[in-house]
Amino acid sequence: MRIVVNGRDMDVAEGLSVDGLLRELGVKREYTAVAVNRDITPKSAYEATMLRPGDKVEIVRPMGGGQ
Amino acid sequence: MYDTNLVLGGKDFSSRLIVGTGKYASNDIMRQAHEESGAQLVTVAVRRVSLPGSGDSILDFIDTSRYTLLPNTAGCYTADEAIRTAYLAREAGLGDMVKLEVIGDARTLFPDVQGLLEATRTLAREGFTVMPYTNDDPVVAKRLEDAGAACVMPLGAPIGSGLGIRNPYNIKIILETVSVPVIVDAGVGTASDAAIAMELGVDGVLMNTAIAGAKDPVAMARAMRLAVEAGRLAYRAGRIGKKLYATASSPLEGLPDWTS
Numbered sequence: 320m321r322i323v324v325n326g327r328d329m330d331v332a333e334g335l336s337v338d339g340l341l342r343e344l345g346v347k348r349e350y351t352a353v354a355v356n357r358d359i360t361p362k363s364a365y366e367a368t369m370l371r372p373g374d375k376v377e378i379v380r381p382m383g384g385g386q
Numbered sequence: 387m388y389d390t391n392l393v394l395g396g397k398d399f400s401s402r403l404i405v406g407t408g409k410y411a412s413n414d415i416m417r418q419a420h421e422e423s424g425a426q427l428v429t430v431a432v433r434r435v436s437l438p439g440s441g442d443s444i445l446d447f448i449d450t451s452r453y454t455l456l457p458n459t460a461g462c463y464t465a466d467e468a469i470r471t472a473y474l475a476r477e478a479g480l481g482d483m484v485k486l487e488v489i490g491d492a493r494t495l496f497p498d499v500q501g502l503l504e505a506t507r508t509l510a511r512e513g514f515t516v517m518p519y520t521n522d523d524p525v526v527a528k529r530l531e532d533a534g535a536a537c538v539m540p541l542g543a544p545i546g547s548g549l550g551i552r553n554p555y556n557i558k559i560i561l562e563t564v565s566v567p568v569i570v571d572a573g574v575g576t577a578s579d580a581a582i583a584m585e586l587g588v589d590g591v592l593m594n595t596a597i598a599g600a601k602d603p604v605a606m607a608r609a610m611r612l613a614v615e616a617g618r619l620a621y622r623a624g625r626i627g628k629k630l631y632a633t634a635s636s637p638l639e640g641l642p643d644w645t646s
C-alpha cells in the first residue's frame with residue numbers, strides 16, 4: 320500500500336504498524352515522535368497503530384535550531 | 387554578590403544565558419561553544435528525521451544530564467502548527483518547556499501576536515511551560531502573562547540581524563509591566579548587546595546566531611557568558627546617574643597654593 324512518510328511516497332506492506340514502519344526505516348526511538356494524519360501517536364501505541372493506505376506519517380526529532 | 391537563580395517551569399538555572407543549536411559549522415564546535423557559554427538551557431528545533439533513519443543525532447552532542455532542552459516552534463506560522471509542534475516535542479520526550487514562536491512574516495520573522503496569544507493560552511492550559519517569543523510591545527507582554535506564559539521573550543531586534551537592543555525603553559517598560567521573567571530573545575550581535583540587555587534588568591538573554599555565526603564561536607560563547615554575567619552584576623550593583631557635566635572625583639579641599 321502507498322503511504323506518505325515525511326512528505327515522501329512509500330510503498331509498504333499491508334497491515335504495517337507504526338512500530339513496524341520505524342523498524343523498517345531504522346529510526347531511533349529516543350527523542351522521536353510520530354504523528355499519523357496530524358494526530359500524535361503515543362509511544363505506547365506504536366505496535367497497536369496500524370497504518371492504512373494513504374496515511375500521512377510525520378516522524379520528527381530535535382534538530383539544530385536557534386530562535 | 388549573591389544572586390538568585392532564574393526559575394522557569396519549576397527549574398532553577400544559575401546561568402542567565404540560553405543558547406541555540408543551529409547554524410554551527412560542526413556539532414563538535416557547537417558542543418565546545420555550549421561548554422564555554424556556561425548555559426544550562428539549550429534550544430532545539432523539531433524537524434522531520436532524514437530517511438532512512440540512521441545517522442547522527444544532534445543529541446549525541448548535547449549532554450542531557452547537564453543541559454535542559456528547550457524545544458522551539460521555529461518555522462510555525464499558525465497557532466495550530468505551533469501547538470502541534472509543542473505536543474510532538476513533549477511526546478518525543480523533550481519535556482514540558484516550549485519556546486513558542488508563531489511567525490507572522492517571513493522577511494522580518496516578527497511574531498504573529500494574535501496566534502501567539504492563542505497558542506500560549508492553549509499550551510499553558512495543557513500544562514506546558516510556555517516561553518513566548520514576542521515583539522517589544524509591553525501591552526502584548528502583559529496579555530501573554532495573563533494568558534499563562536511562564537516568561538516573556540521580547541526581541542531586541544529581528545532574529546539573526548545582530549542589530550542589538552533597538553528599543554531599550556520598551557524593554558524597560560515591559561520589565562515594569564509584567565511580573566514573570568523577561569528574557570531578551572533575538573537581535574544580539576556581540577557581547578556589549580548582551581550586557582546592555584542585562585543592565586536593563588532583564589532576567590536572561592537567548593541567542594544563537596551571534597555565537598554560531600561568529601568567526602570563532604567558542605570564543606564568542608565565552609564572551610557572551612562574561613557579558614551576561616557582567617551586565618547582570620552591573621544591574622544589581624546599581625549604576626550611577628547620567629549627568630551632562632563633570633563631577634570631580636578628587637576633593638577640591640587641600641589643593642596646594644601655587645600663586646605667588
